[in-house]
Amino acid sequence: MITLAEENYLKAILKLSKNSENSISTNAIADELETKASSVTDMIKKLTDKQLVDYVPYRGVNLSKSGLNKAIEIVRKHRLWEVFLVTKLQFKWDEVHYIAEQLEHIKSQKLVDALDTYLGYPQHDPHGEPIPNKDGQFPKSFSKRLSELEKGSSGQVVGVSQDNQSFLQYLNSLKITLGTSIRVIQKIDFDNSLEITINNESAHISNDVARNLLIKQK
Amino acid sequence: MITLAEENYLKAILKLSKNSENSISTNAIADELETKASSVTDMIKKLTDKQLVDYVPYRGVNLSKSGLNKAIEIVRKHRLWEVFLVTKLQFKWDEVHYIAEQLEHIKSQKLVDALDTYLGYPQHDPHGEPIPNKDGQFPKSFSKRLSELEKGSSGQVVGVSQDNQSFLQYLNSLKITLGTSIRVIQKIDFDNSLEITINNESAHISNDVARNLLIKQK
DNA sequence: TTTAAAATTTAGGTAAATCTAAAAATTAAA
């Protein structure tokens, strides 16, 4: 049996793996989970014993095959529950993360499948993030990060690659939501921030924000 | 903050309180939760410190005002989730208990309220058990236990007062479900078992079963 | 009403998941 804490570690390692080719460092996991490096080392040993990760001391970890499967299953549940909360219970997109963090740990294969069916096999969650299917496959994405767009080009927001409440609320304040049209007016080399237009209103956003906005170009 | 284990203790004490006027004994709780009496004593001390129960050593416990509120809230969540599973996700009534045991611990007042609204403020769960409202009030019940019916009288099954899987599956095998008509043909003094008819087919059931069947007489 | 049985509590211990502080290994800088 896999514990709640173990599930959270697997999920964190998967998330960190998406942004790097290399093994995931102890400190990176500690930062992600807001815990201490020594706690991470402890837990990594447990995950190694259960063959959920491959670990070389001082060199970091990678998810094993079975660890990856488990992690993807948790992401699947998280995102399906988010869809449920927004489409059925009328939650806002910036309210669902905390609740889905709890719901993602409910154990019942039958429940996940029934939920998926009930929701109509959605491919994206309310933040535009892809929902892996029953076999762990992610739907193909045609989006780019806003930070990767050329000066002058434009597109529509189809997702965000982070769903913490403060980020989403900041987007709300910028009047950015799914479907919003954005054009890159100027790229500032100094700090990689961007001058953009949001539905033709101009604004200035940091690289940090631009990196987490997924854009589909026409 | 109240932990998962603490919530399970509160729920167990509430359940046991329904069947007795007296304080709840350590052993009764241990039996209910399939744990040891010494573990129960430990936990009772924690609950006492948090003022969730009133406790007199060697004399048992009772839920305090706030402990009762918490326990009722858990029951409310359990039963609302059961309604969700059966009415929206097409689960059978004997499949939902285990999953609802997990879902009842999800923490979000807003979620419970939204779920209640979404389900149309149901008053009973799929086993006919009453669902307390937002204020902790249980709907009035007009049902009796089958074991309390006189010889010759009859009525319809409107609920069960236990929802473990083996009991519900036994009912399925007897062709008893919500709405089934039952008549008491004979009461056997020796073991308090009953000769009954189920939709006019005769059967013999133990007192244990009869006590857990809720009947509404015409 | 004394004694035996049953129930309950206490004492001491374990595993999971955390922590701090110190030691060891790796990386970067002079």
Add this chain to the structure above:
DNA sequence: TTTAATTTTTAGATTTACCTAAATTTTAAA
């Protein structure tokens, strides 16, 4: 390439929720 800084691990504690075994209290029986 030696040293300093950073990262990671180890050692030793803590808290929660359990456990077993022994001691204590209550209840029931003789």
